[in-house]
Amino acid sequence: MNRPTDPRSVVMNLPRRDALDKLTGRTRYTSDLGVGVLHAAIVRSTVASARILRMDFAPALAIKGVRAIAQASDAPGLFGIGIADHPLLNGTRIRFKGEPLAAIAADTLEIARAAAAAVIVETEPLPAVMTMAEALSPDAPTLHPDWKSYELLRDGGIRGGNVAWEARVIRGDTDAAFARPDVTIVEDCFQVGRQNQLPFEPRCAVASFEDGRYHIHTSTQVPWTVRAVTAKALGVSASRVRVTVPAVGGGFGLKFDCTIEPIAAVLAQKTGRTVSLVHSREEENLTCLCRENAELRIRSAVTAAGEIVGREATVLMDCGAYGGEQVFLTTMTAHTLGGNYKLGSVRLNSRAVYTNTPPNGAFRACNGVYNTFFLERHTDNIARAIGMHPLELRRRAVLGDGDIGATGQVFQGDVLRPMLDRMAVLIDRTKDHRDKADGRLYGRATTVGTWFIFVGPSSATVNLNADGSATLVTSGVEIGSGTMVQALPQIVAATLGLSPDEVIVKSADTDAAGRDLGVGGGRATVSIGAASKMAAERVRDQILDIAAEMLQAQPEDLILTKGRVEIAGRPGTGMAITTAIARAEALFGPVSGNGNFTAPGVNALPGCAAGHFIEAIDIPVFAVHDCEVAVDPDTGHVEVLSYKVVQDVGLALNPRAIHSQIQGGVVQGLGYALHERVTVGPDGALEQPGFEQYLVPLAGDVVPVEIDLYEGAPSIGPLGTKGAGEVPILNVGAAVACAVSRAVGRDVSELPLTPPTVLALIQGRTGRMDHPQISAIWQDNLLARAT
């Protein structure tokens, strides 16, 4: 039976079920659970690059209250994404300052920290590379001399020396395009620094060892990744690891990787006790898996009519000492820097580069945020070079129905162009804020952006309880985005004719639910939502069959609504759902259903993409942002006067919650655009240990975002949904940079736009940006293909 669920029965501004406990301080986060357990502290390297000669734990063990030490030999396995290059605890070669070398469990945190400080680590210095330019120079020391022997977790990567991974796109003949007599060639270089996610709850884990298995209770977005990585690092079967997750105090991608969890697991096994490991704010900031710093060279061949006939670009992404997420993210250059616009021919090279700095990670829309900044500023420069209005160029060049993307995938539906029209309407509706500039330099820009929903496997089970409620079991976690407390219960409730508060949502437990890629990349509503919907539909079909028999009706004629099974169109007929459940239980037992989902897979053009994890995107997501700024010519201070977003959401299941995500995501983007910057010092250490040095937006810095949700673009998500929480940050850096550039009449080539940076621009003290480490000849930046 295939009965569609009416989307209108799902859509609502459902309030959050977790708000009451969160507001009264009763929610127990992982970091609230450290009472009555052992506490752990990590021994970290104090230099960026060195060989370890000797570690002496005797002084630490002599301290009363020390219960166990975890060291490299306890976790022999290397792990990673794409390449297994990362040890849990390093006992041989230090590759970044702050690298975990060992960990100590003790009766109190003070004792653990004192013991960690007492461990003697004898090292011999090795040369270090702190920048990608240094790492790529011909005589650079190699961070991973054994790179060839590392296990490959994914085929197809092009690797070598300090290049952890290279992903390439080659479509069409760019040489011919650039040689055309009728094109203007525009070339630019850009760069960005690192951004710290800074979720309020740091990374933390509470581990115990029960019946020969590791139980890790942790603040993560990816319980199944924690399970797999812990098993790999410790060299045990994954079935011996159980991961459970309570409310997560913010993630933003930082917790999309496994980091300290296996350390807590080792210490729990050694002590037989429950061990709590919580990063201090300083540890958290100094080892933060930031949005990476990056450098770009791009050039485009464009006709007078605004047709981009050729584009070539090379992006350098700093992965820090280990490959991590950046190896995967090389893929996303094709779909972001290579996105938005129709390209006649294109060659892209995206390189993850090792440096002796703390590893980077995933942060909301990841490299899409800076690639969109690069692309949109470049687009403005193209518009200027060919003498076309930047908005007109975008209107002509954006991808539409049937157009092909960088890797040759065929896009469906006109989305960006009508979204630009909707933005024009939104702009018309509110007056401009030029008057608020009040003598300062005024600028405005509209930018476009392309991101994707990270789909992939999810599973769900729905148990229909005798009291008429339903229990949804998935591996999803609530990181603040509302998926677990709003979108999923809405979907299940609508399918079963219940109210959302009758849907119990079990928190993630890898012993209870099937495998899942985790919450991030906008995937929860789509992937877990689709699995949940399927599970609920299987339950619904069983109940309707039973009820049809009892009512002597056809199942097709029945509906589930308001806790009842009714004959469609005849309210009050039929029976309470509990009656049908009781009958089902008498006949064959309790009613439950399973659902699953995975990426259907969209085709790229064969041979276009090499080294990519995702050659074509299953669900593209588009965004149009508009921003007005006022720039103080004397101080370089940028004030955002207004901010507008038109976002492609597929179907807005909970419009109010999506608005909240957009407001929050835009504000994080404003921090990135204007003042959030993590810098690497000469010793390779990150230089912002706390809130005093790392400036996040405060209430007084922000504006209310004006929002228009664009519905109806094609999506394979349940009921046509797309994830809405990740993308709001995507083109904030781009919109602010383009607006400031226009305000001051100079090229903005880097973020963040701090007052000194902007003042230097205004005063003409900023030279044209160039990256000698990226050759102007595109193919000179390629590694020889590994054999």
Place this chain on the structure above:
Amino acid sequence: MPIELTLNGESIALDIDPRTPLLDVLRDRHGLTGAKAVCREGFCGACTVHIDGQAVPSCLRPIGLLQGCNVVTVEGLTAPGTLNRVQQAFIDHDVVQCGMCFPGMVMTLTTFLDGTPNPNRDEVKSALVGNICRCTGYERIIDAVLSIRSEGVA
């Protein structure tokens, strides 16, 4: 000499290092985890409690300076099972996300509204200068607070 103070309406006596931050006393000794340790430097406001009716960060308050003080945490702010008007407005406007900043937000805004019953938008923003939120982008929190004001006026 033990430090004596009132915590959520109960008198307590503590025989501990007077330099111990109030936040650690609350979390480690009394299991009151509503106040969050986020920065421990007085910047974020997630650890905010009321001391003698004032909303202050508890991470920088040595317990030794609180002799005779009246300390109220978010757990003691209202009778169990009840909400004050700030908490209710936050539910009604669906403004909570990860939630880590909210106990502190509630404590700050509760005293603020007592002192400034009819604030304007800028006044609410100024009141939040010591309370950082990484998730929400603030504006909807401010909408919720202003809704209390307008209800009060009506």
